[in-house]
Amino acid sequence: xxxxxxxxxxxxxxxxxxxxxxxxxxxxxxxxxxxxxxxxxxxxxxxxxxxxxxxxxxxxxxxxxxxxxxxxxxxxxxxxxxxxxxxxxxxxxxxxxxxxxxxxxxxxxxxxxxxxxxxxxxxxxxxxxxxxxxxxxxxxxxxxx
Amino acid sequence: xxxxxxxxxxxxxxxxxxxxxxxxxxxxxxxxxxxxxxxxxxxxxxxxxxxxxxxxxxxxxxxxxxxxxxxxxxxxxxxxxxxxxxxxxxxxxxxxxxxxxxxxxxxxxxxxxxxxxxxxxxxxxxxxxxxxxxxxxxxxxxxxxxxxxxxxxxxxxxxxxxxxxxxxxxxxxxxxxxxxxxxxxxxxxxxxxxxxxxxxxxxxxxxxxxxxxxxxxxxxxxxxxxxxxxxxxxxxxxxxxxxxxxxx
Amino acid sequence: xxxxxxxxxxxxxxxxxxxxxxxxxxxxxxxxxxxxxxxxxxxxxxxxxxxxxxxxxxxxxxxxxxxxxxxxxxxxxxxxxxxxxxxxxxxxxxxxxxxxxxxxxx
Numbered sequence: 001x002x003x004x005x006x007x008x009x010x011x012x013x014x015x016x017x018x019x020x021x022x023x024x025x026x027x028x029x030x031x032x033x034x035x036x037x038x039x040x041x042x043x044x045x046x047x048x049x050x051x052x053x054x055x056x057x058x059x060x061x062x063x064x065x066x067x068x069x070x071x072x073x074x075x076x077x078x079x080x081x082x083x084x085x086x087x088x089x090x091x092x093x094x095x096x097x098x099x100x101x102x103x104x105x106x107x108x109x110x111x112x113x114x115x116x117x118x119x120x121x122x123x124x125x126x127x128x129x130x131x132x133x134x135x136x137x138x139x140x141x142x143x144x145x
Numbered sequence: 146x147x148x149x150x151x152x153x154x155x156x157x158x159x160x161x162x163x164x165x166x167x168x169x170x171x172x173x174x175x176x177x178x179x180x181x182x183x184x185x186x187x188x189x190x191x192x193x194x195x196x197x198x199x200x201x202x203x204x205x206x207x208x209x210x211x212x213x214x215x216x217x218x219x220x221x222x223x224x225x226x227x228x229x230x231x232x233x234x235x236x237x238x239x240x241x242x243x244x245x246x247x248x249x250x251x252x253x254x255x256x257x258x259x260x261x262x263x264x265x266x267x268x269x270x271x272x273x274x275x276x277x278x279x280x281x282x283x284x285x286x287x288x289x290x291x292x293x294x295x296x297x298x299x300x301x302x303x304x305x306x307x308x309x310x311x312x313x314x315x316x317x318x319x320x321x322x323x324x325x326x327x328x329x330x331x332x333x334x335x336x337x338x339x340x341x342x343x344x345x346x347x348x349x350x351x352x353x354x355x356x357x358x359x360x361x362x363x364x365x366x367x368x369x370x371x372x373x374x375x376x377x378x379x380x381x382x383x384x385x386x387x388x389x390x391x392x393x
Numbered sequence: 394x395x396x397x398x399x400x401x402x403x404x405x406x407x408x409x410x411x412x413x414x415x416x417x418x419x420x421x422x423x424x425x426x427x428x429x430x431x432x433x434x435x436x437x438x439x440x441x442x443x444x445x446x447x448x449x450x451x452x453x454x455x456x457x458x459x460x461x462x463x464x465x466x467x468x469x470x471x472x473x474x475x476x477x478x479x480x481x482x483x484x485x486x487x488x489x490x491x492x493x494x495x496x497x498x499x
Binding site for chain 1: 178179324342393
Binding site for chain 1: 410411412423425446449450451452453454455456457458459460461462463464465466467468469470471473
């Protein structure tokens with residue numbers, strides 16, 4: 001039988017991941033290099049939409065839209081999302097093409113804590129474009145064990 | 146008679162203090178959007194499962210819920226619970242009624258409190274009252290439990306020595322750490338709580354509040370929870386049912 | 394079988410860009426989460442989602458533990474011709490599920 005006090009003390013551990021286990025700016029840069037192969041990434045054409053203030057990091061809606069005609073000659077090949085302070089820098093990588101019609105991706109993600117997010121798009125001409133967002137995760141008072 | 150007067154007095158307090166509002170109003174626009182859109186509300190996964198379970202035969206006679214309850218006949222039902230259970234001579238909540246139907250009428254194995262099946266069926270039945278006003282029955286046999294619920298709500302408990310009312314009546318709209326304190330109207334249960342990453346019942350939420358103030362929570366299905374629910378539903382009378390809601 | 398909620402229009406005009414939304418019931422256990430006794434639960438996530446339509450993969454996603462429980466995905470595709478839209482989820486511990494929806498293109 002777990003006592004209520006035990007539950008209460010254990011609760012923060014469920015919300016916050018172990019402090020040492022988060023990614024870093026370098027780890028995120030490395031993960032981005034894995035996606036781009038080291039090619040330069042230009043800010044623009046990508047819109048990363050996520051709430052700047054998040055009330056619970058467990059399920060955070062986000063969407064990425066890339067400005068592209070999505071034709072056979074000019075389209076987005078892939079969209080990837082990275083983060084700086086979750087245990088792993090990678091969030092999601094989507095492969096798409098002209099059959100998508102629009103370069104759009106929406107999902108729900110987890111945020112261990114306040115941090116910077118980066119969305120990178122890989123285009124058919126070999127260029128890479130990005131957008132970033134700074135997100136603040138507020139701490140909930142009432143969390144359950 | 147004394148009970149009734151006391152109850153009305155207790156009910157009048159929060160209503161006088163401020164305009165009643167669902168916790169939905171206090172959520173971030175993104176969380177509101179998640180609830181509004183059934184295709185992104187994860188609670189719909191449970192409601193959908195409940196729809197299947199409702200039609201699925203269980204027990205030796207091969208009866209399903211739908212064998213007795215016609216399609217659409219559950220509309221408005223969740224808005225009227227807890228109700229009086231004549232067989233047990235006690236108030237019963239919706240999940241309790243579903244579980245009772247299953248064992249006593251279908252003769253099927255019991256569905257435990259907070260089990261996936263019971264949550265799914267409760268969500269499916271609750272969803273059919275969506276948008277309808279909470280309408281507690283006027284049954285005087287429920288009065289004693291409602292008064293008990295009001296007393297439990299006002300009673301200080303736990304190592305923090307806090308009552309429900311001290312947060313939810315005295316300080317709604319203000320922040321406790323990063324969270325807005327809601328008025329505690331149970332409009333959307335069972336609901337998908339982002340913290341839980343799952344669907345859960347009002348009893349689970351009440352247990353969370355109790356461990357939060359470091360009190361010993363009542364066991365699942367305890368009459369105290371049903372009494373509190375009776376009181377809260379009276380207090381929320383007229384607000385729209387949102388099941389399955391989303392909350393942070 | 395995990396419960397899924399899929400939103401694909403039943404009909405679409407040829408050339409129309411349609412939006413597909415999917416939810417699937419899955420814990421997405423991160424592999425970093427300690428339980429009440431301090432024991433870390435092993436990772437159990439959906440790693441890949443694939444959508445095939447009209448004989449081709451039109452959308453594919455690789456998921457990390459940073460994707461929320463009960464994964465939600467929304468994306469678009471061009472309605473080319475009537476056929477089956479097939480969606481598959483694959484993950485740890487042999488998780489595999491495929492769902493199909495018919496799309497009529499007019």
